[in-house]
Amino acid sequence: MAVFAAFGTAARLTGGRVLLWSALGRLPNAMCPIGALLLVTHNSGSVWRGSAATGLLAIGQAVGGPLVGRLADRHGQRRIGLLTAAVNTVAILALVAASEAGRPLPEQLAAAGLIGLSVPLVGPLSRSRWVRLAGGDAELTSATLSLDGTVDEISFTAGPAVIGLLAALVDPAAGLLLGAGLVAVCATLFALHPTAAPGNPVQQRGAGRLLTTPYLLLLAGMALLGTCFGSVQVGVTATTEALGQPGAAGLIYGLMGGTSALAGLATVALPARWDLPLRLRVGTGLLLAVSLPLLAVGSVGGLALAIGGLGLAVAPQMITMFGLVERTVPAARLGEAMAALVSSITLAQAGGTLLAGLLAERHGTTAPFWITCTAALAALTLAGTTATSRRYRRTAGVLESAPAS
Numbered sequence: 001m002a003v004f005a006a007f008g009t010a011a012r013l014t015g016g017r018v019l020l021w022s023a024l025g026r027l028p029n030a031m032c033p034i035g036a037l038l039l040v041t042h043n044s045g046s047v048w049r050g051s052a053a054t055g056l057l058a059i060g061q062a063v064g065g066p067l068v069g070r071l072a073d074r075h076g077q078r079r080i081g082l083l084t085a086a087v088n089t090v091a092i093l094a095l096v097a098a099s100e101a102g103r104p105l106p107e108q109l110a111a112a113g114l115i116g117l118s119v120p121l122v123g124p125l126s127r128s129r130w131v132r133l134a135g136g137d138a139e140l141t142s143a144t145l146s147l148d149g150t151v152d153e154i155s156f157t158a159g160p161a162v163i164g165l166l167a168a169l170v171d172p173a174a175g176l177l178l179g180a181g182l183v184a185v186c187a188t189l190f191a192l193h194p195t196a197a198p199g200n201p202v203q204q205r206g207a208g209r210l211l212t213t214p215y216l217l218l219l220a221g222m223a224l225l226g227t228c229f230g231s232v233q234v235g236v237t238a239t240t241e242a243l244g245q246p247g248a249a250g251l252i253y254g255l256m257g258g259t260s261a262l263a264g265l266a267t268v269a270l271p272a273r274w275d276l277p278l279r280l281r282v283g284t285g286l287l288l289a290v291s292l293p294l295l296a297v298g299s300v301g302g303l304a305l306a307i308g309g310l311g312l313a314v315a316p317q318m319i320t321m322f323g324l325v326e327r328t329v330p331a332a333r334l335g336e337a338m339a340a341l342v343s344s345i346t347l348a349q350a351g352g353t354l355l356a357g358l359l360a361e362r363h364g365t366t367a368p369f370w371i372t373c374t375a376a377l378a379a380l381t382l383a384g385t386t387a388t389s390r391r392y393r394r395t396a397g398v399l400e401s402a403p404a405s
Contacts, residue, residue, distance in 0.1 A: 060116025
């Protein structure tokens with residue numbers, strides 16, 4: 001099946017509208033962390049306070065994601081999606097109101113934590129929806145997950161850019177207000193779409209164990225990828241500052257998202273004989289190979305080339321691991337499993353950022369990239385020794401397709 005034909009078939013599973021709601025509905029997930037940082041820092045005059053709000057938001061998301069995913073599997077994406085969209089909208093507005101009014105820091109932190117806890121999980125639930133609609137067709141599943149991975153990369157690149165632009169041209173609060181509006185409208189429409197999984201409390205309770213060895217290995221792989229993200233973000237920031245062009249950091253980091261999105265689109269063209277375990281092994285090798293040039297960058301141009309090259313390995317890795325989840329967890333717990341993978345990468349990214357910041361301060365701008373390369377080497381070792389077709393054989397069926405409109 002040709003690339004565009006595969007995507008056309010994937011789009012016809014749901015219709016064009018749900019793709020739009022999915023893309024716009026997950027955008028606030030990328031906007032809120034940097035938006036909270038800019039807003040609280042601007043209104044309080046303290047970077048530490050802004051960082052605290054962002055950190056608590058990330059922790060809330062890591063904790064709340066699997067819980068929301070489990071509830072969606074049990075009670076249906078529509079009911080849980082509508083509830084979380086409403087709570088998340090209120091929480092974003094509460095943070096804006098508390099920060100603008102200069103309320104005590106605990107009130108602002110509580111609002112930030114609630115934002116993280118109540119994220120509607122449009123991305124993870126979209127992926128579980130795609131897998132269910134593909135009905136076990138391996139080629140169609142690959143196409144839909146590639147499409148979804150590309151949407152993710154675009155959102156995580158565009159979100160911070162939109163926030164930064166609105167903060168510079170309008171006000172730091174403007175980006176978060178836009179995010180609240182997108183959640184209220186688009187996440188709600190995504191939840192209301194007829195393709196939303198209905199949920200099955202009885203089946204979900206008796207669906208079987210989630211934390212199997214193959215799934216734990218995927219969680220570890222995602223965590224190592226998150227460590228790469230966090231350390232690269234710090235490394236890019238530290239390097240551009242040292243080179244006297246701190247304003248280039250955002251553009252360079254966004255370049256990784258751009259090349260990653262293109263690589264994600266290209267994965268659907270890989271031949272069928274390249275099964276997912278093989279793709280994971282090859283992909284982690286590529287991740288290490290494109291990480292090593294980061295240790296030798298000495299200019300902004302060189303840094304941009306290295307970061308752009310790194311992006312080529314990111315989306316294929318994520319798409320492959322999300323695809324392997326469908327083979328390793330019970331179908332009735334797919335939403336929870338997808339959400340936990342996102343939590344894994346979120347927590348690891350925060351840890352990688354913290355460690356890279358400490359090392360950059362003590363050992364210079366190259367130190368964060370040593371963390372990147374070490375994490376990539378660990379990912380290659382993990383995949384090379386565990387990613388086999390026997391381990392990741394299909395052990396759980398997929399849910400039957402729901403009608404599209």
